[in-house]
Amino acid sequence: MFHNLRQLVRYRALIQSLVTRELKARYRGSVLGFFWSFINPLLLLVVYSFVFTVVLPGTHPPEIEPYALFLFCGILPWTWFSSSLTEAANSLMAGGNLIKKVLFPAEILPIVAVLSNMMHFFFGLPILLAFLIWFRPTISFVEVLWFPVVVAVQLLFTLGLSLLLAALTVHFRDIKDILSNLLTLWFFATPIIYPMHLAPGTISKAVLNANPFSHFAVSYQEILFYEGPFGHWKWLLAIFVASVLLFLLGYFLFDRLRDSFAEEV
Amino acid sequence: MPASTTTSSLAIHADNVSKIYRRFAHKRQFATLKSAILSGSLVRDLKPDETFRALDGVSFDVQAGRTYGIIGRNGSGKSTLLKCVAGIAKPTTGKITVNGRISALIELGAGFHPEISGRENVFINGIMLGLSKAEIERRFDEIVEFAELAPFIDAPVKTYSSGMYMRLGFAVAVHVDPDVLLVDEVLAVGDEGFAHKCLDKFAEFRRRGKTILLVTHSLGLVERFCDEALWLDKGKVKAVGVPKRVIDAYVTEVEESEEAFLASQDARARERVDLGAGSSVPSHDAGVPEDGVTAGNVEAPADMFKAEAGRWGSGDIEITKVDLLDPQGEPGHVFHSGEPMTIRLQLAAKSPVKDFVFGIGLFNADGVCIYGTNTNIEEMSAQEISGTGEARFVIDDLALTEGTYKLDLAVHKLDGFPYDYHRQLYTFRVKSPIKDVGFFRPRHRWSFSSSVRLVQLQGPEGWRPHMKDDEPQA
Numbered sequence: 001m002f003h004n005l006r007q008l009v010r011y012r013a014l015i016q017s018l019v020t021r022e023l024k025a026r027y028r029g030s031v032l033g034f035f036w037s038f039i040n041p042l043l044l045l046v047v048y049s050f051v052f053t054v055v056l057p058g059t060h061p062p063e064i065e066p067y068a069l070f071l072f073c074g075i076l077p078w079t080w081f082s083s084s085l086t087e088a089a090n091s092l093m094a095g096g097n098l099i100k101k102v103l104f105p106a107e108i109l110p111i112v113a114v115l116s117n118m119m120h121f122f123f124g125l126p127i128l129l130a131f132l133i134w135f136r137p138t139i140s141f142v143e144v145l146w147f148p149v150v151v152a153v154q155l156l157f158t159l160g161l162s163l164l165l166a167a168l169t170v171h172f173r174d175i176k177d178i179l180s181n182l183l184t185l186w187f188f189a190t191p192i193i194y195p196m197h198l199a200p201g202t203i204s205k206a207v208l209n210a211n212p213f214s215h216f217a218v219s220y221q222e223i224l225f226y227e228g229p230f231g232h233w234k235w236l237l238a239i240f241v242a243s244v245l246l247f248l249l250g251y252f253l254f255d256r257l258r259d260s261f262a263e264e265v
Numbered sequence: 266m267p268a269s270t271t272t273s274s275l276a277i278h279a280d281n282v283s284k285i286y287r288r289f290a291h292k293r294q295f296a297t298l299k300s301a302i303l304s305g306s307l308v309r310d311l312k313p314d315e316t317f318r319a320l321d322g323v324s325f326d327v328q329a330g331r332t333y334g335i336i337g338r339n340g341s342g343k344s345t346l347l348k349c350v351a352g353i354a355k356p357t358t359g360k361i362t363v364n365g366r367i368s369a370l371i372e373l374g375a376g377f378h379p380e381i382s383g384r385e386n387v388f389i390n391g392i393m394l395g396l397s398k399a400e401i402e403r404r405f406d407e408i409v410e411f412a413e414l415a416p417f418i419d420a421p422v423k424t425y426s427s428g429m430y431m432r433l434g435f436a437v438a439v440h441v442d443p444d445v446l447l448v449d450e451v452l453a454v455g456d457e458g459f460a461h462k463c464l465d466k467f468a469e470f471r472r473r474g475k476t477i478l479l480v481t482h483s484l485g486l487v488e489r490f491c492d493e494a495l496w497l498d499k500g501k502v503k504a505v506g507v508p509k510r511v512i513d514a515y516v517t518e519v520e521e522s523e524e525a526f527l528a529s530q531d532a533r534a535r536e537r538v539d540l541g542a543g544s545s546v547p548s549h550d551a552g553v554p555e556d557g558v559t560a561g562n563v564e565a566p567a568d569m570f571k572a573e574a575g576r577w578g579s580g581d582i583e584i585t586k587v588d589l590l591d592p593q594g595e596p597g598h599v600f601h602s603g604e605p606m607t608i609r610l611q612l613a614a615k616s617p618v619k620d621f622v623f624g625i626g627l628f629n630a631d632g633v634c635i636y637g638t639n640t641n642i643e644e645m646s647a648q649e650i651s652g653t654g655e656a657r658f659v660i661d662d663l664a665l666t667e668g669t670y671k672l673d674l675a676v677h678k679l680d681g682f683p684y685d686y687h688r689q690l691y692t693f694r695v696k697s698p699i700k701d702v703g704f705f706r707p708r709h710r711w712s713f714s715s716s717v718r719l720v721q722l723q724g725p726e727g728w729r730p731h732m733k734d735d736e737p738q739a
Binding site: 024 | 286287352353354372376385392394
């Protein structure tokens with residue numbers, strides 16, 4: 001397993017070019033092309049702002065203003081996370097030809113799915129930055145330094161879960177269908193559209209704390225939305241440890257099932 | 266140490282390789298995550314219910330720099346073996362060691378993404394096959410030139426024709442510069458010109474001392490190209506060694522099974538017209554035509570040229586058995602172009618008959634008559650037949666091209682009234698080392714004036730067998 005993991009480093013050029021290919025191929029043929037990477041999160045934000053300020057006004061407490069910025073802190077990383085999982089779960093089937101016909105390390109496929117979605121996440125950041133400059137010109141530079149740390153932990157967490165799902169989906173195709181519904185549920189069980197401390201009464205604190213993505217969302221919000229120092233780092237550390245374990249577990253399972261992929265895909 | 270020197274010159278070493286595929290039982294296909302969890306562990310469900318042995322204890326060695334051919338019928342495990350060597354599939358038991366960089370031409374352009382340009386695909390495909398970006402850049406022009414795709418290289422691959430797609434895939438794969446090249450029946454790429462270019466590329470690989478493992482149905486290619494051949498049959502090594510000898514053994518077995526197939530087909534056709542083990546011509550009133558086979562009518566079908574396989578006639582003279590004899594006098598169904606063939610009819614007359622004609626018709630697989638004659642046409646006058654007897658139609662030189670042929674055999678009155686008419690009940694296959702076209706091969710030779718020079722290439726054994734006499738003695 002660790003041998004294979006080391007091998008992966010050798011394939012970084014391939015991963016890099018496959019991610020580039022994914023990005024290029026995604027918007028090939030559309031008029032706006034790469035701009036969709038900026039426009040998509042913006043549109044998503046418009047939709048959510050519309051829902052929570054016009055359709056369901058007063059559902060969010062007045063202290064989380066500007067609400068659009070608050071939403072954005074959680075939605076951008078969530079989009080990266082959820083589309084990574086959806087794509088990764090399907091990645092081995094979609095890339096079946098490669099696994100069957102080319103000598104190809106299969107784990108590259110889910111990894112590429114996660115990384116290309118991460119690139120989309122990055123493309124959405126300038127909009128977040130514009131929001132920050134507009135709404136929070138006083139943001140402290142030291143706090144923003146935490147941002148890449150949270151991104152790194154989220155990357156590790158997403159990779160681990162993606163490898164796990166990708167390997168299992170080959171054997172249980174149902175996962176693909178269940179996953180989108182589970183992700184919707186997960187989204188609402190995460191403090192993205194509401195702040196952690198104002199969670200609806202029915203969602204207990206314990207559930208939110210047990211949800212790893214809560215801590216990512218809260219971390220982003222603390223860094224970018226709330227004033228004051230980043231106080232969530234203890235939780236982040238715990239999630240980091242959990243992510244390392246999850247990644248090892250995911251990779252271990254993937255490695256164990258590796259030989260079955262060429263036959264089952 | 267001598268042992269280590271031999272090992273180091275091995276490019277591929279396969280030791281007792283078996284590959285077991287699982288076949289899916291019906292219920293397994295509907296297994297879901299939920300049911301797997303409910304009914305027990307995931308692990309148990311991941312175990313095979315029913316297995317299929319694609320490779321069974323295959324061992325072979327390929328010396329570095331040799332070209333090695335693998336032949337065998339469909340489903341004999343050739344491609345599985347190649348995939349195991351490539352490392353794409355993992356042997357269930359046994360071990361394969363390959364020394365050096367491998368490039369596998371299993372499916373050309375397998376990694377292409379349809380939306381992006383040929384140029385970008387070349388880079389990504391090259392990286393997948395183990396080249397660095399700089400290496401691809403160096404070889405890029407050569408690849409494009411080889412693929413003959415210079416005007417289209419910046420168009421998305423989805424706009425390519427399948428031939429262009431394959432050519433680009435082939436070009437990238439051969440420019441990876443592997444130490445070991447694995448080829449799975451991909452020479453049917455593009456037109457004649459491109460196929461030649463591929464062969465030239467292989468020849469160049471050989472010259473440069475690279476190892477090639479070739480899986481193909483083209484026996485000629487193996488014979489011309491390979492230093493050694495391996496015949497795989499039902500997952501087992503049936504023969505290995507000098508290509509010529511392995512191919513001969515393989516061809517013989519293929520003929521034997523073809524023979525068995527034709528024999529069973531013939532037997533079925535004859536069963537339907539009740540020409541079983543020495544039975545008599547069916548009685549006159551029993552004749553009900555079924556599924557196109559006319560059985561036991563006295564009357565010939567209205568339109569003789571449209572009649573399907575069948576048998577009819579009064580039975581006064583009966584053809585009780587028909588054998589096609591090879592040069593050794595053994596009955597068979599597979600014959601070789603240019604060799605003798607004898608059609609032997611066994612006859613029985615209920616009472617002495619004075620008016621009779623023996624006829625024969627030769628048809629191709631489409632039912633077109635290629636040749637027909639009878640004893641009357643050849644000006645033989647019938648005297649008498651009584652009791653049992655035998656008639657032989659001896660062909661000294663089977664001047665037919667490769668293909669499947671059917672026979673009409675008949676004995677009838679001078680005016681055409683049938684005693685026993687066998688319509689296309691006998692099938693035989695003609696094999697030929699020369700792939701000339703048409704049906705009939707007239708005995709021939711070429712001759713040229715001194716200013717026109719051609720060289721007779723070394724052909725396989727049995728090359729132009731009917732011209733042996735014409736060849737100058739060395």
